Amino acid sequence: STTDKPGGSSTGGAGAPIAVDLPRADSDFWNSYAKYIPQYAKEANLNLMTPTNSQNDIAKLVANTQALTSQGAKAIVMAPQDTGAIATTLNTLEQKKIPVVTVDTRPDKGNVYMVVRADNRAYGQKACEYLGQKLGGKGKVVEFQGSLSSVNGRDRSEAFAECMQQKYPGITVFAEPTEWEGAKASAALQTRLAQHPDINGIYMQAGGVFLAPTLQLLRSKNLLVPPTDSKHIFIVSNDGIPQEFDAIRKGEIDATVSQPADLYAKYALFYAKAAVDGKKFEPGKTDHDSTIVQVREGVLEDQLPAPLVTKDNVDDKALWGNQIGK
């Protein structure tokens, strides 16, 4: 609803108000995350303030944070897409003794109570290993890079490039800048296919934006063939949305790294509550299949598992993409 009483609790829970800022409203992954937030807040009986949305704009995030603080938030969950520019805000919040949990991204500077994140370098790594293995160490791979100004895009790109260079030097990688835009990816792939008709692998750093354009293009070029066909192009995606699972079931793509939208929401709220309650965490294994690491002084990071989904485990009920309707 658009008119929830501001500052009030939309979940009706008790305790200190906890604020959540959503990073954007135009991506499937984050919209799923947004849906999980109130759901888990209810489960944990939290006093959740109406979430704000910073629309992928750091200036809006800062403004939202200030507004939420004025409205009495005792802990803030955010997902700064620009990891550099949030530093000052974090300092301010620290001075005001308001703990921050960041989701998906780790600030370059400044202290936070906990970073809830999957290891984005691992995404790139997993994709590289899967492709390298399927291609037998040689071939040509197109990589749709995310925006260079986002840490996730950079981590995935760097890890993918390093791994390819070290482990599979026989594979040529074409890294296409896309700014997370499907149309740019489609145009680049089309051009690249004309230049190198023998391309046999694709790594997409975000299934939400690249999946449909890629499939549509390959379909129109009759390149969407089963893995048994020699013309098959191996595709690894990233995100774990239901559409990707469908495509895996149909054999149109081969794998995706499931970025746990549900766990992000669940543990972001979990740590926010823990912070308000004054709990402390130490590096090491957790009770939910993950590891807390200390990335630097003042910053702990809970690295949630991000499973590689292939035809073998695509129907696993535990995957968040199988839990929501499309």
Place this chain on the structure above:
Amino acid sequence: MTTTVTAPAPARRAVPLARLRDLALVPAIVALLVVGALIDPVFLSRANLVNVLQQQTELSLLVLGETLILIGGRFDLSLESTVGLAPALGVALVIPAASHGIGTEWATALAVPICLLVGILIGALNGVLILRFGLSAFIVTLGMLITLRGVQIGITGGQSLFDLPPSVTYLGNTIWLGVPLSVWLCVVVFAAGIAALGWFRQGRAVYAIGGNADAARAAGIRTDRVMYVVFMIAGLLAALAGLLMAGRLGSIASNQGSQMIFQVFAAAVIGGVSMNGGKGTLFGALCGVLVLGLVSNILTLAGVSAQWIQAVYGLVILVALVLARLTTGKSQDS
């Protein structure tokens, strides 16, 4: 009084500058073709050139609409949001709620007509605000740009629409005689546009309105009515571009078309269309579209690093401009 009438000043045949300006980009296009061929022989392959054309179809339709409006002396920024909203609405009204539809589940055959109708309505709404209420075109369409995109996000909840009915994907996804249907479509639409602007009264009226609206009114042109039609045509073309894009990409992202408006203006203005109205041709604008398409294709083929690609792209555009200036020798307007 008797006078031998002095011979009228020698009517030196003026160089048809408008004509020249139109062709100003042809050398640039040739140069780009040569550069492309040198960088990679694949560039000149039929497949690659067809790709370039197909990738530019949506942009070219938007540019056509925008050029009409610019020639008429107005302005429309909201086209890029129409590219997203029109097909999104058309699709959301027909697909089931499970696929992020609105839940109305109208007959799928209605998707395309709804989409086009939405485009026309948006154009009409712009027209009402600008022509009837006398609001500034820039700020109205900027407001519409934001609002329409917001409505799309609101309706779809920010999700991409994946389950497109075949009628929607048909246009952007069909090949006729080895060339995408969308390319044929553009050829037809541009031919019609060039004919209308060059040889028909209603088309010439747009030039007159952009050149001097008062004079056009004095000459009996129904300036408002003509501009309403122009805004609606532009909306329709934007909706059509949205359909093509949806078909080509197989889905409608909630940011479909976003950021295109800068490219639209770049293409039109590089192609010699004046921001002050009354000047420019569709042929020139089309050349502008091709230049942009060729430049990005070549940069992709050349494998310019992600780090520097944007700087190179911008620089190439600036150089193209300076060259166009030197070839025509005509100062451009602000």
Place this chain on the structure above:
Amino acid sequence: MTTTVTAPAPARRAVPLARLRDLALVPAIVALLVVGALIDPVFLSRANLVNVLQQQTELSLLVLGETLILIGGRFDLSLESTVGLAPALGVALVIPAASHGIGTEWATALAVPICLLVGILIGALNGVLILRFGLSAFIVTLGMLITLRGVQIGITGGQSLFDLPPSVTYLGNTIWLGVPLSVWLCVVVFAAGIAALGWFRQGRAVYAIGGNADAARAAGIRTDRVMYVVFMIAGLLAALAGLLMAGRLGSIASNQGSQMIFQVFAAAVIGGVSMNGGKGTLFGALCGVLVLGLVSNILTLAGVSAQWIQAVYGLVILVALVLARLTTGKSQDS
């Protein structure tokens, strides 16, 4: 022939429309303050209002620069890239390569002067291309917008710079008498601007140039020189805005300032500045900035759902426009 001399038509004192137009947004601002107070008592708290002001400081500097250029009848889209590039270059030249610097490691005291100088140079470059080469301002600055952003990404590799020297963070991060220094700075700069445009020769010259450049030239105004200065001032202000933003955010993202230009134009045009030159005031533009800031603050406080916030924002802007139109009763220009 006899005629009774008719009395001259009563020269009723004309309502100074320009003055009225200036104040057109004041009721809107008052209305927003009331609405905000009703929605959340926090809204009227000193802290919140100071926040709103601080958040708008950077935008307001850009709007000042753009308004000067618009009044002079030109156009500059590249300001938003200057906001990023100028401080990025200033910082990259002084910080060590390990912090993503270029490696020159000049004296840190140079960061701010370099930043401001870069802004001025970019303005001068725009001036050369537009005034000297006679290129279209729209397309030149669009090209610059892309190129400058590309250069910033190229230099920094797309990384944010976050080891900023204290001189750079000082301006955006200091509080004087309970109010951020950046707010004081804006107050001073705007006061200077309003005085210059209203009561100084060079300021009035900008209006004359935008109103009719030929007439201004015939009246002895050095039109090109004035416009060079205006472009350089705008570049300088954009660089300053970049410094403020860098200080406020504690780092310089490679997309710092990106997407701001739409807001800049929205604020200026809502504030009554004409896109056709010669019309508008800094006070009006400042009101436009405040309206935008208040609207977003209120929408945040009201907790409008993420799904619909953008649509609501756009709609509010459109409504503000229509209201401004109805209060002044003056038709706006295209």
Place this chain on the structure above:
Amino acid sequence: MAAVGVSKHFGATTALSDVTMRIAPGETHALVGRNGAGKSTLVSLLTGLHRPDGGEIRFGGEPAPPAADRGAWRRRVACVFQRSTIIPTLTVAENLFLNRQSEGGPIRWGALRRRAGQLLEEYGVGVDPGAPAADLGVEQRQLVEIARALSQGARFIILDEPTARLDAAAIDRLFARLRGLAASGVTMLFISHHLQEVYTVCDTVTVLRDARWILTRPVADIGHDDLVAAMTGEAVGLTDVARRPPRDASVPAALRIDGLALDGAYEPLTLEVKAGEIVGVTGSGSSGKVSLAETVGGLRRASAGTVSVGGATVGAGVPAALRAGIGLVPQDRHREGLVPLLSVGENATMPIADRLGPAGMILPGRRRAAAQAAIERYDIRTEGPDAPVASLSGGNAQKVVLARATAREPKVLVLINPTAGVDVRSKESLLGAVRAAADAGTGVLMVSDELDDLRHCDRVLVMFHGRVTTELQAGWSDTEVVAAVEGVSA
């Protein structure tokens, strides 16, 4: 055709108040009045461009068509507007046939250009129908507008100051054509500030003053002085131009032009204007007279030669010219004369902005005072110094331009067609001001097509194809000038 009790207001200005005027079919009706009397406003009502606030327009007894039906208006009335309605971005041919390029169906450009060529030839306009209208000179534009209006075949034609920008030969050609049209039964409404023309071509005359109707009479029944009295509301006649006392040969030269030339416009020319002397320059279209004045005023850069004022050479550019003490009234007040959005006061004081306050500051009080002085001195009809200059009528706008040119009390005044579109009384006051400036020691170079202007000159130079061919001392006869302008020796 009738306007019955029409009124029109623009904001606080009353442009027409309860004006009733009937024009009988077939008559040639003159409409005269001072600048700002409301003539052009009446035209805009009669052509359907504006709707009257009160009263109504009727054609042949029937009410006027609805405002939206432009086609119906155009069938009833054709008009040459005072403001240019030429569209500069289109070709001459298309301007001539705007919105009637074809009878439906595609336009045949070749045929259109040929038709345009014929039409232009009939009116003696030597331009290429395929050229963009932006390339036309002021006079050629005016001729194109006239040709367009007369060729539409309407039975009622309005001409709002058609002759203000034409030279004598073109005016003669126009009048010959108007007489032909009148003979064929076409009704005409003719507006001019040249009362001579009213007597030459019109049957009836209507006078407007201060937005009100004053009288309608057959021209034969009203004398020149009475007409002027009706227009001005003062029962005084025009005085003959007083001869100026001869200049003393020892007076120093205010302006010296030495071998000045502009390629393609005029050939090297040497000329001296003494302090207090008024030198007229005339010639046909494209004789180079305007270019000459513009070079002296700093608007154009000479290709050879020098201009000097009081012995010191003047650099290129307007600022240098201003500094040297040259004031300029440019040819086209809309293009180079005024900044429409700014106030009367600001336009009039633009060149003296540096004198209105310390350190580049402009003190509003001082500006208003300076502007008020100029308004009074030139009798500018305006609501006051703060009114936007765009709201002035043509003649009053021209006075603002003159006020601007004389703001710095120049040593040399360069005027280009200074009285174009200015009413009789204002013309007198304008020229009186010029004479007063000359009497105070200013050297005046006046480029004009109008014999009335030239009569105030101490001597008149006639240019032909870029060269001064004739020099006439005061006391010349009209035929001498006309002959010299046309390039035939008298």
